[in-house]
Amino acid sequence: MIRKLGEADRVLLMTLVSKDPALNLFIIGDVENFGFEQEFMELWGDFREEDGQLIAVLLRFYGSFIPYADGPFDAAGFAALMQAGPKFEMVSGSAETVQAVAEHLNIRKEKQMRFAELRELNSTLDTTAASAHAIRQATTDDVDAICSLTDQIEEFDNNPEDSRSSLRKTLETGTGRTYYMEQDGKVIATASTAAESSMSAMVVAVATHPAYRGRGLASRLVARLSADMLHEGRTPCLFYNDPQAALIYRKLGYQDIGFWTMLYV
Known part of the structure; x- marks a missing residue:
């Protein structure tokens, strides 16, 4: 189940992304610096239906999206959210997570870099x-x-x-x-x-x-x-x-x- 995240979800979100703070530095930094109520920024969470556990998050920062998942997640649902926006330009993140989303998108160009x-x-x-x-x-x-x-x-x-x-x-x-x-x-x-x-x-x-x-x-x-x-x-x-x-x-x-x-x- 995917829904939009707000201030009340801060602890849940930070608990998830803090499992890998280096990989999630953009999500962590944007939430710490800008919070949840910004026109240029939105966050959604994918919650496991059987126990309500937050298992994945999607950040929009202007026209760029960053997904993060701790295991299997609703990649098709995240892709649909990206394409529903008015200015979808790019999606980036760990290779495994991004490739799962890519299966549901029409990609013009791909670039891969080492992360250190x-x-x-x-x-x-x-x-x-x-x-x-x-x-x-x-x-x-x-x-x-x-x-x-x-x-x-x-x-x-x-x-x-x-x-x-x-x-x-x-x-x-x-x-x-x-x-x-x-x-x-x-x-x-x-x-x-x-x-x-x-x-x-x-x-x-x-x-x-x-x-x-x-x-x-x-x-x-x-x-x-x-x-x-x-x-x-x-x-x-x-x-x-x-x-x-x-x-x-x-x-x-x-x-x-x-x-x-x-x-x-």
Whole structure:
């Protein structure tokens, strides 16, 4: 049985998703940061009929959906909810859960990435070492300068206007942070977090200007972000599918815990 979730279901929901806090960092972060009564966000739960146990949850955040299930669930019911909305753009989540939903959808494009988390930063790294490029924390005044760099990164397929709006909102709401480095007044490297919650945070938008690659700038930024997250009691997580990125993240201490699948309709 699927029904919409509200504030009265918070404990039930958090009990379910806290079984795998890294995998559910988006759901946990969005509920902690925005609650249940938002126009841009909705949550549904699949309850087992025989005992009323919550066994799966579906999050809508604007046009994106994330399902999570602790075992078999009503994948067809979740797919129907997605397609009933006015702006269904994509669904993402653990590979197994998303593929169960995909059987009931018409998919235009699929993308799969490795999902990694960091429990302990490599103790040989010095995240406070002096460098010619100081690490700065961004404010909303830095949005255009940072996005001027990320606009140049081929791997990023964000619309320039959307990327600026998203970064500004993240900084304004405190749901993430961005660190960056400058050279001659221009941003040359950056790394951010998103979906920060009491338990975890997602490292995103790691980028270095092509002219400054190979100098370890991205490694320093991710190391600093990761160290700060761990110090605050949050587990940093990230997606990647680039072999070069894998070398960087594994050197820092990140370990693969599964695959994250994104389906576009």
